[in-house]
């Protein structure tokens with residue numbers, strides 16, 4: 366049975382568990398977790414035997430993304446029972462991708478896997494990923510969802526539309542149906558860690574790095590407990606980050622809208638001039654209103670698109686980190702461009 370939950374997160378030094386040498390693990394497993402107290406005990410229970418059976422040194426790096434439920438205390442308790450568990454806590458909820466980025470920057474393994482905390486990605490696949498990477502000599506192994514029937518029809522449809530769009534716009538996105546369940550070599554993770562880009566979408570960034578890769582299929586399971594932390598607004602945010610992070614095509618679309626608007630305006634001017642020469646009276650009001658409204662809409666759309674890119678430049682220029690680490694149960698490495 367698990368030990369009672371400690372009342373405070375900071376415990377006396379004497380209460381520290383004896384740490385195994387996980388400073389040079391073969392495998393790091395990065396787990397972003399936001400308000401996952403309900404599922405984390407189940408997750409640890411299922412992950413631990415899988416990793417123990419690998420027979421190689423590993424670390425499990427749970428990035429607590431500013432949870433407000435019992436997650437911090439729970440992780441502290443789990444860490445006492447499982448010395449290979451390492452906890453990095455972000456000061457505020459920074460989002461799934463920022464939490465993953467924080468984990469990748471701190472992972473020390475020769476291989477680094479990322480996996481969701483809710484057991485939608487089965488931990489048992491990790492062994493197959495490691496084996497595939499080694500036997501095929503590749504740097505990246507994508508977990509590809511062969512069966513997504515557990516996701517809602519809405520989620521499946523929107524995801525499929527998004528990846529079709531991004532493939533068309535950016536010409537890259539890695540295998541279809543791949544999320545953030547993947548294994549990466551040290552070289553891949555080092556490359557990801559040197560990127561200065563904020564608001565990154567890792568599932569698009571990693572394939573774009575161009576390392577040799579392969580895929581392992583898996584059936585997406587239902588969330589074991591708790592609720593999804595990805596409401597529609599967050600999914601939209603991820604899509605916008607994905608598109609603007611990989612393509613300037615939307616800016617070109619804006620230009621085309623502008624051009625079309627210009628041509629329409631010229632045609633209307635000609636029409637008005639001819640009508641004037643023929644001394645025809647036009648009722649005017651309706652057409653004026655429609656034109657003003659249409660032009661206004663196009664202008665707003667273009668401004669919005671421009672805003673997306675200007676926003677990215679702004680964020681980049683500010684150089685403000687996308688997350689702040691409050692606590693790391695192991696010493697952090699020096700270089701981390703995202704989380705100064």
Ligand code: UDP
Nearest residue numbers: 397398399430460461464481482593594595
């Ligand atoms: N997550 C996170 N920060 C957030 C939202 C989600 O770290 O702001 C984590 C979450 O705890 C889970 C993973 O990201 O481990 C995927 O989130 P979720 O399962 O809620 O997304 P879904 O599977 O519904 O798309």
Ligand code: MG
Nearest residue numbers: 481483485588
């Ligand atoms: Mg999930």
